[in-house]
Amino acid sequence: MNISRRKAVKxxxxxSALFCSxxxxxxxxxxxxxxxxxxxxxxxxxxxxDVFLDVPEIAENGxxxxxxxxxxxxxxxxxxxxxxxxxxxxxxxxxVAKFNFTPYSGECFASTRMRLSKTQDVYLVAKFNDGTHxxxxxxxxxxxxxxxG
Amino acid sequence: xxxxxxxxxxxxxxxxxxxxEIKTLIRHPMHSGRVxxxxxxxxxxxxxxxxxxxxxxxxxxxxxxxPSISSNPYISFPFKVKEEGTFELSWEExxxxxxxxxxxxxxx
Numbered sequence: 497m498n499i500s501r502r503k504a505v506k507x508x509x510x511x512s513a514l515f516c517s518x519x520x521x522x523x524x525x526x527x528x529x530x531x532x533x534x535x536x537x538x539x540x541x542x543x544x545x546d547v548f549l550d551v552p553e554i555a556e557n558g559x560x561x562x563x564x565x566x567x568x569x570x571x572x573x574x575x576x577x578x579x580x581x582x583x584x585x586x587x588x589x590x591x592v593a594k595f596n597f598t599p600y601s602g603e604c605f606a607s608t609r610m611r612l613s614k615t616q617d618v619y620l621v622a623k624f625n626d627g628t629h630x631x632x633x634x635x636x637x638x639x640x641x642x643x644x645g
Numbered sequence: 646x647x648x649x650x651x652x653x654x655x656x657x658x659x660x661x662x663x664x665x666e667i668k669t670l671i672r673h674p675m676h677s678g679r680v681x682x683x684x685x686x687x688x689x690x691x692x693x694x695x696x697x698x699x700x701x702x703x704x705x706x707x708x709x710x711x712p713s714i715s716s717n718p719y720i721s722f723p724f725k726v727k728e729e730g731t732f733e734l735s736w737e738e739x740x741x742x743x744x745x746x747x748x749x750x751x752x753x
Contacts, residue, residue, distance in 0.1 A: 610713050
């Protein structure tokens with residue numbers, strides 16, 4: 497047991513420092529996505545509503561990552577979800593898809609499959625017909641990226 | 646890649662006011678414009694960029710797709726049954742090609 501306590505503490509300190517700087521980079525390097533989200537929601541109020549973004553915690557294959565969502569809404573003529581944007585902040589192009597709902601939908605849910613190049617955050621921005629919005633986010637760990645190149 | 650072929654799974658019949666789920670899939674490579682072929686040349690972008698679902702001539706659901714969508718794009722969406730009719734589903738490719746599919750729905 498000659499690995500000194502001092503050495504061990506040092507190692508932990510270094511690794512946690514690395515980890516922290518990594519996280520900082522991820523958060524700092526996404527002005528594009530936050531700009532886009534700000535564009536979409538500019539001038540609108542946030543609404544408290546149940547939004548369920550169903551994505552895996554770990555995606556083994558970044559080529560086919562299931563993304564499904566469900567938003568609580570009566571979907572009537574006067575109150576319905578109009579647009580749902582999906583964005584992935586680590587992809588070369590962060591936009592993934594935009595779903596346009598109508599009152600004919602009856603409920604608000606949909607699913608598709610997307611490509612993810614690396615471990616990243618996925619955002620869902622929902623816009624309601626009265627101009628309010630709702631945002632949710634989820635982190636997906638990607639084992640093998642799916643953007644080729 | 647084999648021929649581009651759209652498919653859809655819609656219940657043949659449904660009850661009035663029932664919300665059904667429609668599942669669609671189109672066989673398409675969705676070239677994002679970032680992948681290189683064996684010779685190191687970039688494969689140009691060629692994706693399905695729009696999906697439209699119409700019922701009896703009314704637009705009920707659309708999706709704008711970006712290169713981040715997987716190959717063979719799968720889309721499922723809800724629809725509330727109010728009347729009998731026909732679904733017209735269409736997929737638009739970069740360059741203007743369209744792939745269409747029609748399916749009918751009965752009310753029981």
